[in-house]
Amino acid sequence: MKKNFKNNITRRKLMKGVAAAGSIAAMPGFVRYSQAASSSPIKIGFQVHRTGIGAAYGRWYDRTTQAAVKILNDAGGVNGRPIEIVAEDDGTDPKRGAEALEKFANQHNCDVAFGTLFSHVVIGSAPRAGELKLPYFVVSEGHHVASGMLNRYTLQPGITDVKSQVQAMAPFVKENVGKKVTMIYPDFAFGHDHRDYFSAAFEAQGGEIVGKVPIPPTESSFSKYFPKIPRDTEVIYHVMVGPAVLTFVKELGEFYGSKSPKLFGFIDSLEAVDLNTPGLEFLDGSYFWEGNPRYAQANQTEHDKFYRNAVGVDANGASVSDPKDVSTYAHMFGCWETLHIIKKGMEESGYAGPGDRAKLIEAVESMSNMPLSQAHPQGAKIFNGKTHQTFGHQYITKMTNGKLVLAHTTSIEDTFYPDEVDYTKQSF
Amino acid sequence: MDLGPYLLFASLEGLVHAAVLSLIALGLSLVFGVMRIVNVAHGEFFMLGAILAWWVSSFVLGNPALGFLLALLVAPIIAGIIAMFSDWLILKHLKYDPEATIIATIGILYIIQQAALMTFGPDARPVEQPFNVRLDLYWFGFSAYKFFVIFASIILLLSVWLVMAKTKFGLLLRATQLDSETAQAFGIPISTVYSLVFGAGAAIAAVGAVLIVPIQQAHYLMGGEPLLLAFIVVIIGGLGSLRGTVAAAVLIGMSDGIISVFFSPTLAKILATLLVVFVLLIRPNGLFGTAKV
Numbered sequence: 112m113k114k115n116f117k118n119n120i121t122r123r124k125l126m127k128g129v130a131a132a133g134s135i136a137a138m139p140g141f142v143r144y145s146q147a148a149s150s151s152p153i154k155i156g157f158q159v160h161r162t163g164i165g166a167a168y169g170r171w172y173d174r175t176t177q178a179a180v181k182i183l184n185d186a187g188g189v190n191g192r193p194i195e196i197v198a199e200d201d202g203t204d205p206k207r208g209a210e211a212l213e214k215f216a217n218q219h220n221c222d223v224a225f226g227t228l229f230s231h232v233v234i235g236s237a238p239r240a241g242e243l244k245l246p247y248f249v250v251s252e253g254h255h256v257a258s259g260m261l262n263r264y265t266l267q268p269g270i271t272d273v274k275s276q277v278q279a280m281a282p283f284v285k286e287n288v289g290k291k292v293t294m295i296y297p298d299f300a301f302g303h304d305h306r307d308y309f310s311a312a313f314e315a316q317g318g319e320i321v322g323k324v325p326i327p328p329t330e331s332s333f334s335k336y337f338p339k340i341p342r343d344t345e346v347i348y349h350v351m352v353g354p355a356v357l358t359f360v361k362e363l364g365e366f367y368g369s370k371s372p373k374l375f376g377f378i379d380s381l382e383a384v385d386l387n388t389p390g391l392e393f394l395d396g397s398y399f400w401e402g403n404p405r406y407a408q409a410n411q412t413e414h415d416k417f418y419r420n421a422v423g424v425d426a427n428g429a430s431v432s433d434p435k436d437v438s439t440y441a442h443m444f445g446c447w448e449t450l451h452i453i454k455k456g457m458e459e460s461g462y463a464g465p466g467d468r469a470k471l472i473e474a475v476e477s478m479s480n481m482p483l484s485q486a487h488p489q490g491a492k493i494f495n496g497k498t499h500q501t502f503g504h505q506y507i508t509k510m511t512n513g514k515l516v517l518a519h520t521t522s523i524e525d526t527f528y529p530d531e532v533d534y535t536k537q538s539f
Numbered sequence: 540m541d542l543g544p545y546l547l548f549a550s551l552e553g554l555v556h557a558a559v560l561s562l563i564a565l566g567l568s569l570v571f572g573v574m575r576i577v578n579v580a581h582g583e584f585f586m587l588g589a590i591l592a593w594w595v596s597s598f599v600l601g602n603p604a605l606g607f608l609l610a611l612l613v614a615p616i617i618a619g620i621i622a623m624f625s626d627w628l629i630l631k632h633l634k635y636d637p638e639a640t641i642i643a644t645i646g647i648l649y650i651i652q653q654a655a656l657m658t659f660g661p662d663a664r665p666v667e668q669p670f671n672v673r674l675d676l677y678w679f680g681f682s683a684y685k686f687f688v689i690f691a692s693i694i695l696l697l698s699v700w701l702v703m704a705k706t707k708f709g710l711l712l713r714a715t716q717l718d719s720e721t722a723q724a725f726g727i728p729i730s731t732v733y734s735l736v737f738g739a740g741a742a743i744a745a746v747g748a749v750l751i752v753p754i755q756q757a758h759y760l761m762g763g764e765p766l767l768l769a770f771i772v773v774i775i776g777g778l779g780s781l782r783g784t785v786a787a788a789v790l791i792g793m794s795d796g797i798i799s800v801f802f803s804p805t806l807a808k809i810l811a812t813l814l815v816v817f818v819l820l821i822r823p824n825g826l827f828g829t830a831k832v
Contacts, residue, residue, distance in 0.1 A: 354663030
């Protein structure tokens with residue numbers, strides 16, 4: 112009796128199940144997926160530093176990404192398919208970065224991954240991207256892409272790398288700032304790129320590196336490092352990252368006052384920091400590298416104007432809604448440009464789904480000239496498909512009356528160096 | 540830089556470090572001395588003090604000194620109340636069992652850290668120095684505010700000592716520390732004393748944080764390093780010993796400052812940890828600890 116009853120229920124359950132499955136299939140959302148893959152969104156996994164030491168960058172990378180996606184989707188998306196961003200916090204941590212890529216590939220079925228800045232997260236995540244066969248578009252500046260350290264699935268088409276940046280800076284520093292340089296840099300991959308490539312380029316120019324001061328990335332107080340700066344230093348070359356950058360610059364000012372050697376800094380030392388913070392007055396007259404000038408310049412292009420407006424940044428480089436919320440303007444354009452490149456690559460390769468990932472990478476590898484345009488508001492670029500690295504103009508600005516004013520723009524050719532790898536020879 | 544000024548600079552840096560460290564370690568030591576529990580969440584109360592200082596001072600426009608003074612008053616009180624609340628909610632129910640409280644305070648550590656992240660965001664927050672004066676010492680410049688930090692810490696340490704040695708509340712604390720059961724038999728409200736001590740420990744760390752944020756910045760992850768150093772200080776000085784804590788803080792702070800400046804900050808941390816090992820081997824109760832601890 113009991114068994115019989117159970118059987119009845121099973122049959123009823125089965126019928127209910129069939130009905131339920133039918134009704135789910137009939138729901139509008141599912142119809143679209145099953146009938147037409149071509150109208151389902153392109154999913155881009157966005158590895159973002161929401162927390163951890165990269166949080167300020169993450170906030171602005173996120174805003175830039177959202178703005179770019181809105182512009183792209185309003186213009187019809189990718190081949191008529193809208194772009195959907197799947198954001199995942201990596202905590203600015205390599206291990207979590209790799210986990211985020213895994214989630215993109217296996218849980219969210221993302222088409223590509225994108226967005227990372229901090230070099231240790233890129234280096235920690237890229238091998239996983241290669242194993243997952245997930246195209247991984249980084250916006251990191253590190254030389255590790257072009258050095259051949261990573262793999263065919265990792266590309267950096269939207270932002271130039273440290274090696275080309277510092278190489279282009281070296282002649283300017285020697286001619287206009289001074290010949291004896293002490294470098295202060297964070298003690299991990301990104302800082303080591305600065306140490307190695309700037310000192311090589313600067314010595315090739317006939318300059319001299321008199322001191323090297325590495326600082327652990329988690330350091331919160333810096334005065335104790337400054338006595339290590341040799342007394343015959345003419346120029347302090349500083350590049351710092353992380354939440355304590357303001358402390359770093361303030362303490363530098365405190366230590367030297369008006370008797371400071373001249374300063375040449377990468378704006379990284381002051382990204383997301385208001386330059387008019389009390390204690391930073393001593394920076395007046397010092398030079399900065401900027402990937403993209405924070406302050407709208409006299410020769411501002413219409414494209415910068417459009418991009419600035421779309422992201423919601425005012426002429427001083429701060430959020431239009433909060434003048435104290437200063438952007439990471441020198442870096443975040445990379446997200447905007449990379450998304451435009453992904454769209455172009457997908458359209459050129461006829462990308463339809465994850466099966467076409469290799470075709471997408473080949474399409475991006477075949478790109479070369481990227482003219483100044485709405486898609487490339489920072490300036491024209493030349494992409495090297497073999498090294499997966501883009502090359503572009505660099506800007507040097509001078510702090511003048513509390514604003515950074517453009518002093519020099521390098522040519523793209525200034526940033527070239529011989530290829531160190533040919534990723535196109537690697538198999539997929 | 541010549542050796543003389545180099546040493547002077549290193550000593551000044553070391554003194555600032557020692558001043559703040561002794562406040563943090565004092566809070567930790569007080570809690571251990573009276574309650575016999577290890578508060579792993581102590582660094583987070585320090586962090587709370589710093590972030591609250593930013594939060595409070597951001598309401599005050601005009602002279603930065605006003606915001607700072609308000610923060611110096613309000614931030615430690617809020618941090619103390621949060622500590623007393625966690626004591627009431629969690630530690631009391633564990634009956635202050637030494638092992639259980641370690642696990643519980645690890646939990647409190649993460650709850651406070653993540654709550655700070657969710658409430659105040661992941662950014663480093665600057666607090667303006669109450670007075671922005673740079674003293675030019677010929678070879679190098681030094682912020683006058685850093686001298687104030689040293690001075691304020693000394694005042695605070697002296698007042699804690701005065702409270703412990705001269706007031707009735709201090710007597711209750713010392714009685715509880717010596718023998719809590721007998722103290723209870725004499726009618727001392729042990730649970731109130733515990734709650735107040737836990738709150739006071741957090742508040743003292745928070746004062747240290749308010750003093751340091753105009754030099755550093757408030758950040759939700761800032762509690763880790765001071766916790767580690769405070770443990771080192773408390774172990775070297777002897778758990779529960781006020782005098783030992785201050786002496787060890789000055790020792791560690793000064794050596795950290797001097798070794799960092801002359802050699803490298805990493806070496807300073809290595810040597811401090813080595814010192815802990817030696818102290819544990821040779822004087823297991825710390826330099827100033829009593830045999831009972």
